[in-house]
Amino acid sequence: MDHPHIFRDRSKSKILVGISVSIFFLIFGTVSLVFGDDWDKSNEDKWNAAFMETVAQGEKLFHGPQLGGNTVQCAMCHPNATNTHPETYPKFQKQIGKVSTLREMINWCIQNPLQGKPLAYDDPKMIALEAYIMYERRNSVLSPGKH
Amino acid sequence: MEEGKLSRKDFLRRTGGLLAASIVPMSLVEIACGGRGKGTHEKFTFAFISDPHLTHIKGTNFVRNFDSGLNKAIETVNLMFPRPDFVVFGGDLAQLGKREELDHGMELLSKLKVPVKYVIGEHDYYLDLGNYWQDKISKLNYSFDHKGVHFVVLNSILTYDTWIKRWKTPEERMNEMARLDNPNGSPFMVGDDQITWLKKDLENVKSGTPLVVLSHSPLYKIYKPWNFWTDDAETIQSILSRFDNVTVFHGHVHQVLYNQIKNISFYALMSTAWPWPYPESYTQSPNYIPKMTVFMNRQDPFHERDGTGWAFVNMDNAREEMHYKLWENKDRIVKYDDSAGHPVDSEYQKPESRILPQTHY
Numbered sequence: 001m002d003h004p005h006i007f008r009d010r011s012k013s014k015i016l017v018g019i020s021v022s023i024f025f026l027i028f029g030t031v032s033l034v035f036g037d038d039w040d041k042s043n044e045d046k047w048n049a050a051f052m053e054t055v056a057q058g059e060k061l062f063h064g065p066q067l068g069g070n071t072v073q074c075a076m077c078h079p080n081a082t083n084t085h086p087e088t089y090p091k092f093q094k095q096i097g098k099v100s101t102l103r104e105m106i107n108w109c110i111q112n113p114l115q116g117k118p119l120a121y122d123d124p125k126m127i128a129l130e131a132y133i134m135y136e137r138r139n140s141v142l143s144p145g146k147h
Numbered sequence: 148m149e150e151g152k153l154s155r156k157d158f159l160r161r162t163g164g165l166l167a168a169s170i171v172p173m174s175l176v177e178i179a180c181g182g183r184g185k186g187t188h189e190k191f192t193f194a195f196i197s198d199p200h201l202t203h204i205k206g207t208n209f210v211r212n213f214d215s216g217l218n219k220a221i222e223t224v225n226l227m228f229p230r231p232d233f234v235v236f237g238g239d240l241a242q243l244g245k246r247e248e249l250d251h252g253m254e255l256l257s258k259l260k261v262p263v264k265y266v267i268g269e270h271d272y273y274l275d276l277g278n279y280w281q282d283k284i285s286k287l288n289y290s291f292d293h294k295g296v297h298f299v300v301l302n303s304i305l306t307y308d309t310w311i312k313r314w315k316t317p318e319e320r321m322n323e324m325a326r327l328d329n330p331n332g333s334p335f336m337v338g339d340d341q342i343t344w345l346k347k348d349l350e351n352v353k354s355g356t357p358l359v360v361l362s363h364s365p366l367y368k369i370y371k372p373w374n375f376w377t378d379d380a381e382t383i384q385s386i387l388s389r390f391d392n393v394t395v396f397h398g399h400v401h402q403v404l405y406n407q408i409k410n411i412s413f414y415a416l417m418s419t420a421w422p423w424p425y426p427e428s429y430t431q432s433p434n435y436i437p438k439m440t441v442f443m444n445r446q447d448p449f450h451e452r453d454g455t456g457w458a459f460v461n462m463d464n465a466r467e468e469m470h471y472k473l474w475e476n477k478d479r480i481v482k483y484d485d486s487a488g489h490p491v492d493s494e495y496q497k498p499e500s501r502i503l504p505q506t507h508y
Binding site: 071078082136 | 200242
């Protein structure tokens with residue numbers, strides 16, 4: 001049997017689908033250029049620069065007397081942030097008696113050897129200290145929970 | 148207090164002292180080991196206290212924790228029986244070379260019941276380039292003989308003039324030198340003047356005489372970024388090469404560390420203030436930590452005195468025996484082993500003999 005109408009309808013619908021798809025990509029493609037993920041190399045550089053600036057602030061705090069009350073500095077016990085082991089946190093800290101974060105340990109050091117006041121966990125100083133510590137331990141193997 | 152009467156405080160102090168003295172394992176003093184030394188000398192011991200880093204805060208306030216470390220060392224040395232012939236102070240009495248800190252340190256050290264031989268550290272030196280130290284405390288380099296052993300004290304923390312002139316004020320210079328991980332740091336050295344002096348001092352010393360060199364920085368090269376380093380170490384080593392029995396004791400590194408380079412045995416001291424990590428825990432630059440060293444335990448930050456301590460050295464007829472007294476950990480005895488040809492830890496040298504915390508981080 002011959003079904004010319006059906007064939008004609010199919011080719012018509014193919015054209016329609018083709019047009020719709022083109023319009024879809026035209027609209028969303030344009031929109032994504034304006035509003036979508038705008039990653040490129042220059043942005044990566046910008047974000048890294050922001051991170052390194054925070055590291056530099058952390059380095060200053062780590063080597064200065066301003067965190068504590070007795071002029072003692074973090075770097076006196078931890079040159080280049082050694083023996084901080086950020087890659088092992090969170091971990092069970094025997095002396096605190098629970099699984100603890102690096103920020104809790106930083107505050108312990110500020111309160112005890114440094115005789116200072118603890119920082120809020122979202123304090124930019126705390127974030128800067130954490131950034132410096134993490135940066136100095138770059139390339140260390142991640143070993144969560146290891147004491 | 149009236150004469151002949153004991154106050155309650157004094158009574159407690161004295162009986163406490165007796166009790167503590169009975170705990171210190173002094174029988175070890177009599178242990179003799181075989182030796183390569185040709186010289187003969189009387190047996191004696193000397194104690195070693197190093198790196199208290201007393202830190203001035205304001206007025207009459209000092210960092211309590213560092214004061215208590217030095218006081219504890221002084222009290223324990225005073226309890227030694229038999230009493231050591233003298234104490235070697237290994238340097239870094241002050242944190243920033245201030246007169247307040249040096250005066251305070253001398254006041255605390257005046258409680259020692261034996262004479263003190265002083266070695267200067269970089270923290271004592273870089274504020275006024277050693278002036279106050281020389282006026283009030285000690286010469287920067289000197290030598291003495293004791294019971295057949297020749298002792299030489301070197302000021303090993305000098306550095307290049309170009310670096311010294313780089314800083315605007317003495318305070319700035321001191322602060323830069325006080326930062327261990329300073330990328331602007333400058334390596335230590337003994338320097339030409341002292342090398343000339345050393346050669347002359349050793350001219351009339353026979354090669355069989357046991358020779359002990361006391362310095363603040365290690366007279367070999369370990370890790371430059373933290374200044375565990377003496378730039379002209381090889382020159383010093385070559386001057387010492389004709390002696391049969393040479394031992395170098397040094398401070399600065401705040402940890403148990405020993406090494407053998409040709410004819411010279413090296414032993415480091417812990418600090419009474421705080422311990423430092425071993426440089427190999429920071430992998431960004433190559434380090435030359437002696438392979439033979441068994442690391443001391445990583446300290447527990449929740450115990451203030453962990454990883455700190457003092458030492459005494461037993462000089463018998465043959466060789467030195469280094470007794471590391473770690474307050475919150477088991478003592479370590481490291482001594483020269485003739486068959487191995489280098490210092491060996493009497494208990495932990497073999498990997499299978501080490502207890503778990505010797506390797507945990």
